[in-house]
Amino acid sequence: MPKTILPAIAIGFHFLCIILSNTLGLLQSFALLHPKHDYKALHFVQEKLHCCVTHPAIKLYSTYSGTETIFGFFAPRVGSQYITQFKLYDAEGKLINTQNGPELQSGPGILRYARLLDSFEPLANHSNNKDTMRYDVRYARAILYNLSRHIGRSQPRAKQVVTRIFLHQSSKLERSGRNPATSYRLVYQQTYPL
Amino acid sequence: MKIPVLGYFRIGTACILLLTLLSLEDDFLLLYTPNGLVDAPLLELKHLSPTVTLNQIINWLSHHFNLDGLSVFTLLYVLYIQLCIFLVLGIHTKFTSLFLLLLHISIFTSLTQYSYGADYFCNILLFYCLVFPTDRSSSIDQLILRLPPISEEQLSLCLSVLRTHLCFIYFFSGLDKALGGDWWNGQALWKALHLPYFHEQNLLGSLLPHFPSWLFVAGGTAVVLLEFSYPLSLFVPRSRNAIVYSMLVLHLLIALTIGLYFFSLVMIFLNIISWLTGNPSQRYSTRLFTPYLRWLARPKPPRPIKEGKSSRKEEQL
Numbered sequence: 001m002p003k004t005i006l007p008a009i010a011i012g013f014h015f016l017c018i019i020l021s022n023t024l025g026l027l028q029s030f031a032l033l034h035p036k037h038d039y040k041a042l043h044f045v046q047e048k049l050h051c052c053v054t055h056p057a058i059k060l061y062s063t064y065s066g067t068e069t070i071f072g073f074f075a076p077r078v079g080s081q082y083i084t085q086f087k088l089y090d091a092e093g094k095l096i097n098t099q100n101g102p103e104l105q106s107g108p109g110i111l112r113y114a115r116l117l118d119s120f121e122p123l124a125n126h127s128n129n130k131d132t133m134r135y136d137v138r139y140a141r142a143i144l145y146n147l148s149r150h151i152g153r154s155q156p157r158a159k160q161v162v163t164r165i166f167l168h169q170s171s172k173l174e175r176s177g178r179n180p181a182t183s184y185r186l187v188y189q190q191t192y193p194l
Numbered sequence: 195m196k197i198p199v200l201g202y203f204r205i206g207t208a209c210i211l212l213l214t215l216l217s218l219e220d221d222f223l224l225l226y227t228p229n230g231l232v233d234a235p236l237l238e239l240k241h242l243s244p245t246v247t248l249n250q251i252i253n254w255l256s257h258h259f260n261l262d263g264l265s266v267f268t269l270l271y272v273l274y275i276q277l278c279i280f281l282v283l284g285i286h287t288k289f290t291s292l293f294l295l296l297l298h299i300s301i302f303t304s305l306t307q308y309s310y311g312a313d314y315f316c317n318i319l320l321f322y323c324l325v326f327p328t329d330r331s332s333s334i335d336q337l338i339l340r341l342p343p344i345s346e347e348q349l350s351l352c353l354s355v356l357r358t359h360l361c362f363i364y365f366f367s368g369l370d371k372a373l374g375g376d377w378w379n380g381q382a383l384w385k386a387l388h389l390p391y392f393h394e395q396n397l398l399g400s401l402l403p404h405f406p407s408w409l410f411v412a413g414g415t416a417v418v419l420l421e422f423s424y425p426l427s428l429f430v431p432r433s434r435n436a437i438v439y440s441m442l443v444l445h446l447l448i449a450l451t452i453g454l455y456f457f458s459l460v461m462i463f464l465n466i467i468s469w470l471t472g473n474p475s476q477r478y479s480t481r482l483f484t485p486y487l488r489w490l491a492r493p494k495p496p497r498p499i500k501e502g503k504s505s506r507k508e509e510q511l
Contacts, residue, residue, distance in 0.1 A: 011355060015362065022366040029370050056244070063243045064299065066318035071367045073311055076374030078385040102224060102231055107453055108214070109221030112308040114391035116232070119307060139239065146232045170388040173381050173407050182388055 017058060017067035024049040025070035033076055082117040082124075083166040083184060086151045088158040096155055102147075103154075119143050120165050123188040145192060152194045161192045200344060200352060201284070201332025203467050207319040208281035210463060211298065214316065214456050215274060222271070225308055226301060228252060228263050237305050245304040246296075273297065281323065284333020291324040312456040318359070319460070326352045356468045361425040364441070368421030377418050380410030392452040420444060427469070438469045 027046045031039075052058060053068070062068035088096045104110050120143070122136040144163060152161040166184035215222070226248060228234040234249035241247055248270070255266045277294040280286065298320055302313040329335045330344050376382035386392065387402055420440055427434040442462055449458035 007351070014355075015358065018359070018362050022362065026366065026370055026373070029373050033374050060244050063245060064295065064317075065321045066314055069314040069318065071363045072370030073367060074382060074386055075367065075370035075377070077376045078382045078389070080385075081389045081391055083390055104221045104224065106217055106219045106221050108217045108456065109219070109225065110391060111310060111453070112218075112221075112225055113231075115310050116307050142236055143232055146236060150231055168390050170385045173379070173384040173410055182390070 013061075014065065014067060017062045017065070020049055020053050020058075021062060021068045022070055022072075024053055025072050029072060029076045079118070080170075081114055081168045082120045082187075083168060084117065084147065085164040085166065086148060087162040087164075088152060088155050089160040089162070090157045091159045093160075096158055099151065102151060116143070117165075120188070123165060124167050141190075144188075144190065148190075148192045149194065152192070159194055161194060162189070163192065164189045196343075197471050198331040199349060199467065199471050200326055200328045200330075202471070203319075203326070204284065204287065204323050204328040205282050205332070206463050206467065207316075207323050208278045208294075210319070210456070210460060211281075211294070211316055212275065212278040213459075214312065215271075215278075217456070223267075227267055232307070237307055240307065241305055243304060245299050247304045248300045251300055270297065270301075274301070284329060284331075284335050287329035287333055287335050288324065291320060291328070295320040295324060310454075310457070312454070312460055315457070315460040315464070319464075322352075322356065353468060356464070357428055360464060360468055361428050364421040364424035368418050368424070371418045372422060377414045378411075380407060380412075380414045383410045383414040383417070387451055389452075392454075417444065434469065438465055441465055 024046065027042060027049070031042065031046070053062070059068070084101050085098065086100070087098050090096050101113055104113055120140050122134065123140045123144075144165070148161040148163045152158045164186060165188040167187045169183050169185055171182070218225070224230050228249050234247075238247055238249060248267075251270065252263050252266045255261065255269075256263055259266075261269075274294070274297055277290050277297065280290040281294060295317070298313075298316060303309050303317055327344050327348060330341045335341060336343075371377040371382070374382075376385075384407075420437070423433075424437055424441065427437040442465060445458040445461045445465075449455050
């Protein structure tokens with residue numbers, strides 16, 4: 001076997017992992033943009049690619065080499081961000097403090113917190129919200145309970161936390177001159193005793 | 195004179211990792227300790243990748259060495275910093291790269307709830323530090339073990355892999371954006387600049403309402419076309435300078451407007467290493483940094499030998 005064959009195979013496999021993961025990402029984006037259409041061929045290809053990408057050997061390699069990274073940043077659409085609000089009350093029901101999140105000090109820390117808030121996506125859909133047995137809804141509520149408890153403990157007098165999640169909505173670009181650029185929609189509210 | 199490109203690649207990667215960690219300050223404790231903002235077992239419910247999480251390492255070490263969780267966490271934090279310094283110096287480069295890769299994945303990417311683009315790119319950089327002969331370029335390993343220098347063919351192969359990877363990154367990113375309409379009509383750019391957590395760090399925030407809407411349309415279209423056309427830099431050398439410099443400007447703007455400093459830093463670093471230190475003999479090679487890097491890599495003048503004292507080499511002879 002010539003000396004160059006082995007590196008060529010290795011490099012080929014490396015790039016194949018990148019192509020497979022990102023093609024799957026592209027197909028998922030396409031399905032997201034066209035939810036009403038039921039393309040059988042698309043589902044078939046998506047299923048086959050998913051089988052390939054999740055094959056234990058490929059998954060192991062792609063995780064450690066970083067080739068499983070999907071490069072569609074801010075694509076095909078820019079997602080909305082969630083904002084939290086925590087109101088802390090004492091035993092008499094008097095408001096002690098209102099804060100929008102934990103007291104993070106660094107810019108990268110705030111970005112990572114914003115990333116955690118993406119877990120609340122299932123709560124934004126009201127039809128999901130009624131289905132309390134859904135795993136992702138229960139998971140989002142558990143995260144919120146954890147956050148509320150953590151923030152509530154920062155104030156020793158606090159006996160109750162009222163937590164609200166808002167979804168950020170930006171106005172349409174063509175109406176940017178007339179309307180305020182941003183608005184917030186309340187998507188979830190819960191009271192937690194401490 | 196040869197520029198030790200892979201040496202710079204290794205040193206740059208280690209510096210970026212160190213900066214990423216240190217930039218989190220005390221927030222690192224709040225986000226990543228088992229008793230932090232969200233309980234670690236709850237975060238681990240979404241752990242699906244074949245990796246070991248930070249919490250699993252902490253549990254294992256505290257169980258076997260009878261240490262409390264916070265002490266193990268502090269030890270791992272110090273170990274990460276130490277491994278970064280070892281990687282800068284090139285001490286046991288391969289082992290250091292491997293351990294740092296495993297530790298980086300455990301901390302930053304095994305649980306995706308706090309991860310963002312820069313973490314995954316650091317993972318890619320570390321993997322390349324591991325597989326490329328980075329130990330044979332500007333490293334203590336090279337000095338002590340007298341490793342042979344990297345040949346032109348090896349360097350060319352490594353740079354080709356990096357360049358092709360970059361082409362895939364931008365091509366898929368551009369194609370994904372091009373699928374929807376939001377990037378073509380400027381809505382995506384408008385929205386990205388108004389997102390609350392990015393808007394806080396947006397230096398142009400107060401000026402945004404005064405920008406005409408056509409500027410967002412032009413900006414969104416330019417981003418898609420630029421990313422989509424990036425692979426041309428590989429195959430059409432004449433277009434290389436324009437595309438690569440435009441991409442550097444784009445990443446600078448991302449850093450200034452959205453506040454994704456580390457993501458932009460990683461991408462700028464990858465572009466500089468891949469293209470801007472290219473072989474000067476290439477006619478269309480982009481060489482903005484070449485003179486400076488050549489100056490850095492210049493051979494040091496030999497030290498004058500004091501009379502009456504023979505050098506060790508002469509003694510051996």
